[in-house]
Amino acid sequence: MMGERGSMAEFVRRVLVLIALLALVALTYKMTYLLLLLFGSVVVAVVIRLIARQFERIGLSQGIATTIAVLCIFGALAGLLWIFGGLISSQFALLYEQFPGAATQVQRQLNRWGLDFDLQAVAQAASQQASTIFQRAGGFVLTAGGVLTDMLLVLVGAIFLAANPEFYRKGVLRLLPRSAEPVAARTLDDSGNGLKLWLAGQAVASVFVGVLSYVGLTMIGVPSAAALAIIAAVLELIPYVGPILAAIPAIILGLSVDPTTGLWTLVLYVVIQQLEGYVITPLVQKRAVELPPLVLLFSIFAAGALFGPLGVILAAPLTVVVYIMIQHLYIGQVLGREPKVPGHHD
Template sequence: MNDYGSPSGFVRRCFAVLAIVAFAAAVLALSELLMMIFAAVVIAVIVRAIARIFLRFGIPEGFAVTLAVFSLLSILTGLTWTFGGLVASQFAALLARIPEAIDATQQTFDGWGIDYDVRQAAADISEQMQGMTSQAGSFALSAGGVVTNILLILAGAIFFAAQPELYRQGLMRLVPKDREEVAETAFADSGRALGLWLQAQILSSIVVVILTYIGLVLVGVPSAAALAIIAGLLDFIPFIGPVIAGIPAVLIAFSVSPSTALWTVGVYVVIQQLQGNILQPLIQKRSVDLSPAVLLFAVVAAGSLFGLIGVILSAPLTVVGFVLIQRLYIEQVLGKEAKTPGPGGLGDEAPAKAASEEA
């Protein structure tokens, strides 16, 4: 007998609603921790991708992961040793020139008759960035907190990369037995999509760094290397990142001349067009097909919920969320065919086992 309208049914529904509310409150309260765990997963995917190179030579898995970690650290150390001094000096020069650049921009606007307070706008942007950063938690704002969080993320990434099957089985034990196969496929697709997205995004960022550096050098903007690295790092944030990266470049260019600033705007517009029409479709082809509007609002939503770290991780969060919606809602609830990630476009069904290996 259906007791949907009975008192006991009403009580169960109330408890269900309370459970959902409590779960949502717990997610918000633990948002910083959850974002750190997700960041560790993202780094673990990179480590596993490097480890697979060593696994092909028959090296044991544990030793392969150790070699992957040392290889990644060696690459970062080598880059820092080779270019660290140049980049550090350019960043120092960049920071020193920003006040001068703001004043030069204000004078140019005044000369053109443009009624816009650049100094106040710069102060507002700085205040907003500080407010967004504060949402990540007061613990993370201190220098010690930042270092501690980074170390925790790196340690978690190593643990995840060393024994991914252990943590996957732990998650599977939380899933009802009759839904294990669905969850297995969803987790495998998520890991595969994340790995493919990272590969394409890293390639995209490298191309953006090279193009930005060449363009800024050609138009005569100081601190071109530092500005190019900023552009490459912010390329991981869809839409908003490239715009933010262009602001300091244009300001610095104004300290040279208004014409240099206009050429700088042109450089960033051209690179943005290349990124949007060539590099971004490559990323989507390699991972999941996300519409520009979805990515844009995902950045805003992640920033509102999780602060600065949410903005940084908005793209991989959206990729994983898209795959889970496809498998758990589109396929299971609506009964429609799910779109799956993979080279050659979406819709290419891949075995769960192969997807698990990608993760």
Template sequence: MESSTSLRPYVARVLVTLALIGLGLLVWQLSDLVLVIFGAVVVAVLLHSLVRLVTRFTPLSDGIALGVVLVLLVVGFALLMWMFGAQVAGEMESLKQSLPQAWAHFKDWLDASPLGPMAKQGIDQLHASMSGLASKAGALAMSASGNLTDMVLMVVGGIYLAAQPKVYRDGMLKLFPKDRRALMGDAFDASGTALRAWLGGQLLAMLVVGTLTGLGLWALGVPVAFGLGIITALLDFVPIVGPILAAIPAVLLGFTVSPQVALGALAVFVVMQQIEGHVLQPLIQQRAVDLPPALLLISLFGIGALFGLPGVILAAPMTVVIFVLVKRLYVVEALGTETPIPGRDEVAGK
């Protein structure tokens, strides 16, 4: 009897490990479907958060509140397009037309600098790579079309999930043995809470970073500063990689004015990343998920290799969910180790 009891923790660890391996193989085989489902979950979490906000201050039911939220989002988006659509389109068109000139100024500056010969070799290699990429334009267009279809499915699926979250949650729990349903329900709730907190904090950080970056570039006299601020805000959703990609066009456009302005644009992005990393994120995410930077970087490349570009975009929220599930199901439940669960005040495993 005692030996059977002592074997239970070991058996539990083996079963959890086998389940994780099986889950990994399933994800590999159904990667596109998994990505669409997870994107729908992210959309549903955002919508459900807005629904909770509406029901908190009104007597509306969840279903009616969801309808109100969807109407407000559509009307709000239409108003933004009516008020700023032409300006945004103009900024983006100016950006498109200015980049070739900016690239030419950058090459002239490099040719005149001591790094010119070395940089020219790297530019030639980049040009060859871009030429090879252009030859695959048809395949890239088909891929973009597929990604657009996936995005539509994510939005529609997210609306359905947000309309009846309890139905889908209970349905998922019924896939597990009865004695495990309470544990899985707790794990789902913990990951949902962490994801909701992370998304809210990230959206706020995107707004702040995009606004301050646009103002900083405008103060320096960088062309198309407003458009660059929008790009920075959108790309900031992808940690680490996004800000680097956003800085490239800003620095190039700075060269159309002067090398000093280009260096100033680079300084704006460096300063903003320091502010975001050391001020914004600790304040915003202190009750959410503090992901280790190394783990986040590895997940970006790993999930990106598995799912492609859409995977890179959703890598951070996916890492949040996996991080919480591993903590709750493996570290706490299987190993019996006390650990704080992100999004909660208490330490689990006591």
């Protein structure tokens, strides 16, 4: 009789554990968007810490250095907006006005060449596909939120994280068994280091692409060169997919001038990406996480399909962190092999 009661108690305990796990999975799924915002705060906090560390090297305390770093970021954004705000806004307004006419002119040119290609239909199909991907996040977005609310939440969270990162690091480690603390600590440290190296590398690549795009488009004579260069620099943060999306409006505007300008625009973007891929990226990867290209490419599409634009933006840094976690927790602990550490490659 006692044995039957013990078996029943064990069965009930297992059922309760299973229910608790399922509830945790369901809660995590419902809070996916909020967790992505939290990860966005981590990424921004890493940027703040990168800047703050430069001030800490001259003897300033962590709190003062972090405050100065935040003020530097706000000051840089305000300065760029004040100096280039009028130029950039006028360039984007011009781009918005010119693009429909440019697309129509390109369509007429294709018709004159006898090419059976409906550019407008393709553009509408692409727009519908993009809308489908970007609206998948609707179920995850907080109803009381919005873009500005999300940005404010990410920024405030980043400031708190950057002000005292060690406090939150210790808090995470205290949730784990003592036996798992050393591995978890190494994983967290390498994840943070990997994010820093990735962000530094992407910043260099974005500036490189933006400057070359502006110079090249201006020399070729493509309209709205400044706006197109900004688009190219920003979309460079999305590997593989971003450069293709950035090249499309530039090529169409180039073709609206004349076919030769359109062809030179295509050549320009190809050359810039080749230089970025074979010069900048290898230099960056010597000190960063060398992600398998196929993994990174599919992670971007998967994140976009599941979580919308925020998933696309955070896909690459999230893949960096997941890759490092797999190196430590699976390859290192389960397989017993030496994990790859950010900044050290064979």
